[in-house]
Amino acid sequence: MTARQYAYDPPVLRVNLGDTVRLRIRSLDVTHGFFLEAFDINASIIPDSPYLEISHPSRKGEPVEKVEELVFVADKTGKFRFRCSRVCGNMHPFMQGELIVAPNRLAGAGIGACFGLLAAAAFVALRRDKGLP
């Protein structure tokens, strides 16, 4: 994966539940970050360095690890975003990508709920014995 001002390439990672994800990230221009929500991972991507500096936000005070590859297990389903965590320019707050761990049950449930709501509305509207709302 590469990081540049202001996007990651590839922008969307699709994996399955239980997959072990190995990421090598390099920067094409300035220092960027990689903060993956819900997985407690925050990495600094320093240009010209083969290493990523990894820390875990929930464990404060731990020294950073220098690794060549970021490895984690996709143990939750859904859509998670990774964001840049080192100020890299103007659009830094909007620099983000997506990790989609299939099956995305929450999204499926949400879409189902939308259509369920429509169906329920139709059902209520069509019942003859109710007065108009």
Place this chain on the structure above:
Amino acid sequence: MEAAATLLVLLTLIGIPLWVIREEAEASRVPDEPGLHVIEITAVAVGGIFTFEDVVGHNYWRRTPRVARPVVRVGEKVLFRLRSADVIHGFSIPELQVGPIAIEPGYVTEVRFEPTEAGEFLIQCVFRCGGCHEEMFAVLEVRGPNGEPPPEDMKLKLPARVRCLLNRT
């Protein structure tokens, strides 16, 4: 009541800028050490510049600041107060073992050192900050303890700029 309201408005209009100026002065205050030489430098990625100028909202886009040439003396206590106008820069004077230190935008990074030999030394940015990073240099001139200019053989010639700031030194 009208008069009180008017007074409050005037106090606000005058008071807020005064408060800002006061807080800035407070924050810029350095320890009361005799002989401390404070040098404020701002790093700018656009053009790859270390500058003495204050780079803020209204001038960042409008003008290119001038490259700084800090001058100190042997034996002086020097405090660099470093700011970044945009991204994370680095600050390093490798020949004098100053830094490398990261300059984060929005904060002031302080570096102290005491020069021991006269000459001209290279200041460089060590965190890749953009297209002009490779040309982001400045010269620190260290004069003798009584202000004598550095010897000829210790003078530095900066590498010619190829990409950035082509019409300025």
Place this chain on the structure above:
Amino acid sequence: MNGPEPSGRIDLLQIVPGLKWLLTRRWFQFAVVLPNLAFFYLFLIAGAFGSPVGSRNIIIIFVWILWWFLLIAVMVPLASRIWCTVCPIPFFGEWYQRRALVGVRVGKPGVGRNRMWGQNRRWPRALSNIWLQNFGFLLLCTFSVPLLTRPIVSTIVLGGLVLLATVLHVIYRQRAFCRYVCPIGGFLSLYSMCSMVEVRARNLETCDECTDKSCLAGGETGWGCPWYVNPSRLERNNYCGLCMECLKSCSHDNMTIRARAFGSETALKGYDEAWKAFIMIGLALAYSVALLGPWGIVKDWANPTESGKWGGFALYAVALWTLTLAIVPAAFYAAAGLGRRLAGKAGVTMKEAFLGFSGVLVPLGLAAWIAFSIPLILVNGSYVLNVISDPLGRGWDLLGTAHTPWMPFHPEYAAILQIAVLLAGLFYALRSGWRFASERYGDRPAAVRAVAPAAILSTAVAGGFLWLFVG
């Protein structure tokens, strides 16, 4: 003229102790605007003289992250145009017109019974709609990247609005800027239809018998309504700025504030309002894709001054304008037309159907914007701690929080919140469409057929946003 008293409203001035007293003080509005003015002034200074880095400057963080979120997710749904009550932008213009900060003046020349300075011209009839605001907001949002990320741009734009408001209020009477020009006011007017608070006349017979109409013409106790509105006949939230003047000027103490259910008003009253709804939903989509999406190419296009991709920017701008001004309206026009044809009844014109069914976008658009704003505040909210200690990003540390590291607040929970908000929005949208259809088509099966296309379209829109956010 006066419709039947709506039920299900709670008179807040009667049940909240002290509220009536507070809102009828002449100093009330000044007291709430002044702190805002102070902050606004600080923000403008910070934008010009502070760090050029957006996330370290109070103008960006407080305006586009904190205020924006509070406005769209709290103030509008709960309290209508309450922002207008405290807004500092018209402060100087209104001071000029009234030559008073807390008092009231009567006499001539002026407006109604109030002595007012300035030319007091009437706002031009041709512009007495929200079209200026529609295009103004769209223009601002086309350049949203520099606006949201560069402090100096925010200073220039917000400072420019103050200047514009002041100039307009010297020429035109009352709150012409706020009512017809302010880009923020444009969407506040639309979404306040859903709000849970309203200013209305308590007893309509009292208004019928009233001879002085002080709410409109002003008097010794209060200025006439500066919003070009007749408070005694106020039936919609759209153009009432909650300035509380009518509470003070009414000689019969007949104006009050009521609480009501969310989504109470659903009827759009003009193409200008309909297009506002289309523009807002289109912008919600564009922002969700460009700012919250992962696609760098779109971000480059939206950020031409840095990326240099002006060709891409032109494409982005054209796509944005076409989407909001043509494609979304066309979709709703088609849905309305199809519904009208399916219902098969005469008596409902195409315009009525178009406006009626486009009303679903009011709750749905509000929901989409709230859902968009949720991750913004969760992820970037911690910057608030930094900038309250270091507003200008110059290395200050007033409260000790300047070095707070960036800490997103459980952004993984944004998804469930976004789904909940979108579903609520869809519910109110369907309800709005149904209300229109059942009122215009008394025959139930016909009403169902009429609303079906718009209902399906609303569901698709809600589903589309949901997929974009969490899918």
